[in-house]
Amino acid sequence: WAGVSFLLVPVERCHMTDLINTEKDLVVSLKDYIKAEESKLEQIKKWAEKLDQLTDTATKDPEGFLGHPVNAFKLMKRLNTEWGELESLVLKDMSDGFISNMTIQRQFFPNDEDQTGAAKALLRLQDTYNLDTDTLSRGNLPGVKHKSFLTAEDCFELGKIAYTEADYYHTELWMEQALKQLECRLARSLTCMCVYPEHQRANGNMKYFEYIMAKEKEANKSSTDSEE
């Protein structure tokens, strides 16, 4: 397995170590954004809860409520000034720091070409060590630390790249793998199995693949990138 490291030239390796630090830095500023957004939302929720109670009381007995002149004054004050302040808070942008960090770091990001390069390196590795897609997508490479999985989308990406290289052998292998993982995920996420349509095995049938992909995305909207 010593050969694996030779798939990337030393300069690339060094650059990639920088990318790891870049990503770490982005995570830090993303967490700052989350904290700021949560505290903003907390303030808004406090106001909403207070006003929810208040308007509940007021709408149930408007005459009685307005009969208290302090309530009348406070209603005027809320609508004339306080709701406007609340609106400013809602409109307050907490993402500035994170977004400008993204903008700065983006210039060092890998591009499509780099992504394709890394995918091709994986396909070469597959051939060199004669690995099947299942083993590779489970990250089962003996002797390698920090095991990592390929999601259905990753497998689809590999198939697509093989396809643009007119490498139909790998295209079929990886599209099959992507489909298999999607089906597993779909079966897990669908509670009612009866809505699962009868399907023919889709040997390289892109249309069907895209259909099932969209369906899966619908059913699984909440998880941004759940691992297979």
Place this chain on the structure above:
Amino acid sequence: WAGVSFLLVPVERCHMTDLINTEKDLVVSLKDYIKAEESKLEQIKKWAEKLDQLTDTATKDPEGFLGHPVNAFKLMKRLNTEWGELESLVLKDMSDGFISNMTIQRQFFPNDEDQTGAAKALLRLQDTYNLDTDTLSRGNLPGVKHKSFLTAEDCFELGKIAYTEADYYHTELWMEQALKQLECRLARSLTCMCVYPEHQRANGNMKYFEYIMAKEKEANKSSTDSEE
């Protein structure tokens, strides 16, 4: 107490009942906004947590991490495509519905004049029934339902309005009341009493009042409008 209702002409009363419904409607769309924002934030937090773990592992042993070609491929894919998707999610505006509702409803909102009018009605009531500021600010009006309090800011507002009317008698009464309530709140919110500065009784000393107001706001930032 039947006289109280005569302080507002019937048309105003009817209009004010509408305002109660307007406010109820705003609360509903504010709660929708909160739900949408929370679900967006939930997705972002999931990504942040996943990436936090991942970058922790990666930065501790970059060589070992990148030694796994699947990790290298996924790092490329994350930086080239997935972080961009996350950025779009961060930039996604969830407040549209609430803000346009505010914009529509704002035309029916009371203005400064209405707010001043309601304040003057309170001052007239105070004279008519010979009420002290403490009783009125606690909402202790016998026979009136839906008891409501005046905050220090409300009292300050009443004092300010009396001042612009050159009514220095009520100005002093309400500024005193505001100051008293602020001092109580400040004493409650300051954990270390030693930072509480020696102060002279500020009879109408606006500068001191504003200083204490700012200090109090600092100490009490989290609560948007805590009631006295």
